[in-house]
Amino acid sequence: MELGYISILIALISSLTSLYYYYFGIKNKSPTMLKNGEKSIYIAIAFIAFSSILLIYYFITDSFWIEYVASYSSKELPAFYKITAFWAGSNGSLLLWTLILSCYIFAYLRIERKDLLSAYVMLISMAVMTFFLFLLATVSNPFQEMGFIPSNGLGLNPLLQTPEMAVHPPTLFLGYAGSALVFSLAISGILLSDDRWVFRARKWIVFTWIWLTQGIFWGAVWAYRVLGWGGYWAWDPVENSSLLPWLTLSALMHSIMIQEARKGMKLWNILLASITFEFVILGTFITRSGIISSVHAFGQSNLTPPFMLMLVFVGIFTLIVIFARKDYIKSQDIVESVASKEATFLFNNLILVASSLTVFWGTIFPLVSEGIAGYKVTIGPPFYNQVITPLAFLLVVLLGFCIAFPWRRANSKELIRRLRLPALAFFVGASLSMAFQLKIELILALSVFMFSLTTHLQQYIQDTSKFREEYKRLSSIKILLRRRRRYGGYTAHLGLLLIFIGIAGGVYSQSYENVAMKVNEKMEFGDYVLVYRGIDFKDTRLKTSWYAHVELWKDGKLLKIMKPAIERYKSGNGEEIRRVDIFTELPKDVYIIFSGATGDTAFFDVKIDPAINLIWVGCWVLTAGGIFALIPRRVVSQFVFKVESEVKA
Amino acid sequence: MRSFFALIILYSIISGSSALSLNDIQGDVICTCGCGKILENCDCGTAESMREEINSMILSGKNRQEIIKELQSMYGREVLANPPKEGVFIGLWYYPVFVVLIGAIIVYAILKRRDTEWYGDPDETINQDEFELEH
Numbered sequence: 001m002e003l004g005y006i007s008i009l010i011a012l013i014s015s016l017t018s019l020y021y022y023y024f025g026i027k028n029k030s031p032t033m034l035k036n037g038e039k040s041i042y043i044a045i046a047f048i049a050f051s052s053i054l055l056i057y058y059f060i061t062d063s064f065w066i067e068y069v070a071s072y073s074s075k076e077l078p079a080f081y082k083i084t085a086f087w088a089g090s091n092g093s094l095l096l097w098t099l100i101l102s103c104y105i106f107a108y109l110r111i112e113r114k115d116l117l118s119a120y121v122m123l124i125s126m127a128v129m130t131f132f133l134f135l136l137a138t139v140s141n142p143f144q145e146m147g148f149i150p151s152n153g154l155g156l157n158p159l160l161q162t163p164e165m166a167v168h169p170p171t172l173f174l175g176y177a178g179s180a181l182v183f184s185l186a187i188s189g190i191l192l193s194d195d196r197w198v199f200r201a202r203k204w205i206v207f208t209w210i211w212l213t214q215g216i217f218w219g220a221v222w223a224y225r226v227l228g229w230g231g232y233w234a235w236d237p238v239e240n241s242s243l244l245p246w247l248t249l250s251a252l253m254h255s256i257m258i259q260e261a262r263k264g265m266k267l268w269n270i271l272l273a274s275i276t277f278e279f280v281i282l283g284t285f286i287t288r289s290g291i292i293s294s295v296h297a298f299g300q301s302n303l304t305p306p307f308m309l310m311l312v313f314v315g316i317f318t319l320i321v322i323f324a325r326k327d328y329i330k331s332q333d334i335v336e337s338v339a340s341k342e343a344t345f346l347f348n349n350l351i352l353v354a355s356s357l358t359v360f361w362g363t364i365f366p367l368v369s370e371g372i373a374g375y376k377v378t379i380g381p382p383f384y385n386q387v388i389t390p391l392a393f394l395l396v397v398l399l400g401f402c403i404a405f406p407w408r409r410a411n412s413k414e415l416i417r418r419l420r421l422p423a424l425a426f427f428v429g430a431s432l433s434m435a436f437q438l439k440i441e442l443i444l445a446l447s448v449f450m451f452s453l454t455t456h457l458q459q460y461i462q463d464t465s466k467f468r469e470e471y472k473r474l475s476s477i478k479i480l481l482r483r484r485r486r487y488g489g490y491t492a493h494l495g496l497l498l499i500f501i502g503i504a505g506g507v508y509s510q511s512y513e514n515v516a517m518k519v520n521e522k523m524e525f526g527d528y529v530l531v532y533r534g535i536d537f538k539d540t541r542l543k544t545s546w547y548a549h550v551e552l553w554k555d556g557k558l559l560k561i562m563k564p565a566i567e568r569y570k571s572g573n574g575e576e577i578r579r580v581d582i583f584t585e586l587p588k589d590v591y592i593i594f595s596g597a598t599g600d601t602a603f604f605d606v607k608i609d610p611a612i613n614l615i616w617v618g619c620w621v622l623t624a625g626g627i628f629a630l631i632p633r634r635v636v637s638q639f640v641f642k643v644e645s646e647v648k649a
Numbered sequence: 650m651r652s653f654f655a656l657i658i659l660y661s662i663i664s665g666s667s668a669l670s671l672n673d674i675q676g677d678v679i680c681t682c683g684c685g686k687i688l689e690n691c692d693c694g695t696a697e698s699m700r701e702e703i704n705s706m707i708l709s710g711k712n713r714q715e716i717i718k719e720l721q722s723m724y725g726r727e728v729l730a731n732p733p734k735e736g737v738f739i740g741l742w743y744y745p746v747f748v749v750l751i752g753a754i755i756v757y758a759i760l761k762r763r764d765t766e767w768y769g770d771p772d773e774t775i776n777q778d779e780f781e782l783e784h
Contacts, residue, residue, distance in 0.1 A: 199774070202775075228692075229686070229690040229691070229692065230690075231690060234686065234687070234690055257771040260768070260769065260771045260774050261767065261768055261769060261770065261771050262765055262766065262767070262768065263766070263768060264765070332764075332765055332766060333759075333762040333763060333764045333765040334759065334765055335759070335760055335762075335763060335765060336763060336765055336767075337763075338760050343760060346756045346759060346760065347756065350749070350752040350753065350755075350756050353752065354745065354748045354749045354752055357745075357748050358744070358745040358748060361741070361744050361745070362741070365741050368740075369732070369737060369738070369741075372737045373736075373737050375726070375727065376727075377726075377727070377729070377732045377738070378679050378727065378729070378730055379730075379732070379741070380676075380677075380679065380687045380730025380731060381676065381687060381730070382676060382677055382730055382731040383731060383732070383741065383742075387742075387745040391745075391749075407770060407771075408767060482776065483772050484775065485771065485772050485775040486772045512672070578692075593692075595692060605692075633775065633776060633777075636776070637776075
């Protein structure tokens, strides 16, 4: 038996042992059993880490007698991509999922207090980990041996040999695995009939949300830079499945604040935590089962029964727990006035959850149609664009309003005062964009963007002067740190606004053309002039590349010699891919795809996306907001509260 | 205010009237090569020949609906990226409206109930020690 597989088996046994100790430790209130449970967890984590390191070692040493290594690597593959090939296939990526979950569990054990709530959290998290270890030990073994040693491997899909794809799966799995911990905390809280889970879950929710954001971001960057079709989001089922938990977790991040402030929405928060985890399982499942056709899926597999079982089990388990603790879940009312931040959070939850349920419906509808009409319809971008666009506009308008409304109750005069300037910004935005003869949708997008942006900027300025009076000599950065949850949120909102306007710019004002150019021929495209100068050829051990040389000029100045390429890989099936070339002039991109050539004529797809970089910047701002909100109290306490007490004294 | 919105509506009518182009169609159909991508996102040979077919239909004076219908008769209903708003597909299109309506009713019911207490500003609870919060 292979060493990596033995390691997975030991991890599985240790995981089962920890379940036994935690279950009976909680039941018998035995600290010794809980301690033993913790030790078993550490053993399981150690063996998962060992098997992961071993798989990387097999890749680096070209151990093609391991089927997984032979399927996703080759001797010619650069060393860096031999490491990232670890998660190129279904089995390895499941091992990565398990490894990351084990890291979360390890971090939880090191950071959080070891009380009854933590014991429950460990019991549930380890049950999830046992499920994944069971899959690795049975239907998804990455250490399956070939029975012979092939001279070379099939190689890694060229589309995966990019830095973006090295980052995308781990970041997304950091988000996925984190949602398992959030789910465990929510279920533990309800089992104990205890609101403490909300306070403890806050940081894990934000942390998970940051990684989900990053995972989606890197996936979009990869699609844009590598897939070579000129877009970043195609509403593919696999793409959708990464968006679903992000939407529900964003809703949870807001509604959990109402539970803190009002002890309300208890049932809703538990449902959101559970649905987020269900979406994560669904995403993991869709990517691996091949049940819904997707260009991003790994292909057919035998993972459908266990994942279906897990999906059903999590749903039923949540409902049983809710039913068993229905008296505790009875929430208190949550609003004093409709004009309050609490009310805007309710609408925010409505929009986010309606969006997620709509995307979910579109994603699974091919299966529904197969059941009813007898064939799988394809749900393409038109459906999503039509139904999600109004919700996105509403969300952006709400972003503006939620900043203007305070907690508890808004004073109507104060509210009018706060909304005066944003309303003006709305009209300025509309008038200016009409003057530039933009499309009606873009006019509306720019107007609501200006409205919400102004409410945010105005709030920053008002808060600064208000806090200046309240905290006297305390510096602005210390005030921001003291209110890091609020300003982290505001910053994330700014990121979302940038993403919104970046998407709107691309959808409603993109220029696109298929062109055929002869050598030394010039072509005008927007503000730019393109001149095709010919093709270059390069042959390496890994691939053969044809580079088209296209000069990009603007106002008589050469900006860049663009080199979009067609690459043919020598290993595997001899895949041919297109390497796009991009010239960035913030916030826009000139994007060139080399489609082929005959004689002295070359064919290109040329595109100008006027605001694409706002999406990427927005994603980083969104992440920065999350990180800022996550700064731990103990870091702040030394820096802020000590100074604050001295100032007040 | 009214004249402002009237201006926007007028603007939308003027800007919306333009000739039919390939881009108006290729977002609504799937490439038949089996890749599962919509036509505008696919660069394979099949996609190219489909584009040529669509272009010739546009040149022959057919409107959007006629072209979609002809493509459907040529390649079957699987070619549609946008299922029709009829039969079993009604559920697909009206489901989002249904979800939002149900959600709005729930939110309305919650907003009507006002017997609430205030336990603390979440902006501040983040500064309290977890131990303190949990006891």
